[in-house]
Amino acid sequence: MQRSQQFLVLYSGVLTVAFAATALLAFGPWRTGDFRELTVERLNVVEPDGTLRMVISNHDLIPGIIVRSEERALDRSQAGMLFYNDEGSEVGGLIFGGHRNAEGEVVDSGVSLSFDKYESNQIVSLYGVDDSKNKFAGLSVADSPSGSEVNRRIWLGRGEDGIATLALMDADGNKRLLMQVEPDGQAKFSVLDAEGNVIQNVLPSSVAE
Template sequence: MIRIDPSRAIGGYAAVMTLATAWLVLAAVAPATTRFDTIDVQRINVREPDGTLRLAISDHAHIPGLIYGGREYPHPNRPEAGMIFYNDQGDENGGLVFDGGLENGKPTNGGSFTFDRYHQDQTLQLISTEDGQDRRVGLVVNDRPDQPMDIAAGLRARTMKPGPERDALVAKAGLSNARRVWLGRSEDGGVSLVLSDPQGRPRLTLGVGSDGAPSVALRDSTGRVTRTLR
């Protein structure tokens, strides 16, 4: 029969409990960092300690839709992979997306880096697109309405035929846009700086055509050229 010394048993138990407690304390204060050489994933969500989504890095198949007010809506036109940015509330406020390849033997490529207004669409965009011989590269500054977007109404508008009724719904949903600045290369091979009024109508254009000829054009609110300099 084996006899157990009570004092030794208690001492051993205390030693085990001390080691376990020390391990738990060290695990709690140690930085939660894991190093990898390579990670193959389809999507990574970066979240705050409270679970708020701040960044999604994703392939095309798993890229998020539009997230506003805690709800995710299907995106009407997001065929790319990339990164989507979210504000302190978890609402989308910009992103970096890209795609491209060969389409019917023709090279295509696209990249867009954007920043959004609060509960609105992009107000600043760096863009580069290629569709065969057509290439466009530039900087865009947009004005967006002073109201939050109505995403559900906007999705309904996309199913409607172009016309006044659709335009009215788009405006009511806060989805209208006025492009105020374009600086870049257009599909025709020319480069230009186009400054527009609050309604998005071009009023001043400084450009250099594909033939190398510079020009300056001033326009009225109807688009008519009122003055040129060549």
């Protein structure tokens, strides 16, 4: 009886070690291979020291704002892909979403690809938004000199009014040059002062006459 018990203990120990070794080989950090399909709710890409470099996530698990590996809560209404620099700070991302609310309105519908200044605000953004509150698409280039404020310098896009616009702003974000084409094809070029007053309009000769 005693030998049987000793055998069972030894046998159990061998099985435990074998199972642990199999799990480590299957899921350890050295595991590589080709996979036809992978289903996850969130995927973290990290450096060998654990520094986060990229997250691909659904809406429920998408992180808040991460600066130097420290996360601050932020309610994001989309899923997407977030990028991080060498120090584990967010530097931009690709986010997307859209659904109907209880009233049947389309909300949070669109895609945004953005790139951030070092530990600061977005300075380049590509937008495509179309829901019950906003309808616009375009490219935005901004300044953030001190890291606290954001002053848009360039906007190239289309607004809800259907007007295609190229707007150039000064360092304070004031529009100074506007090139616009309305849906019916009417085009104009405008020069503005710092207060937004039109100094000069340049229209096609057929319209100006």
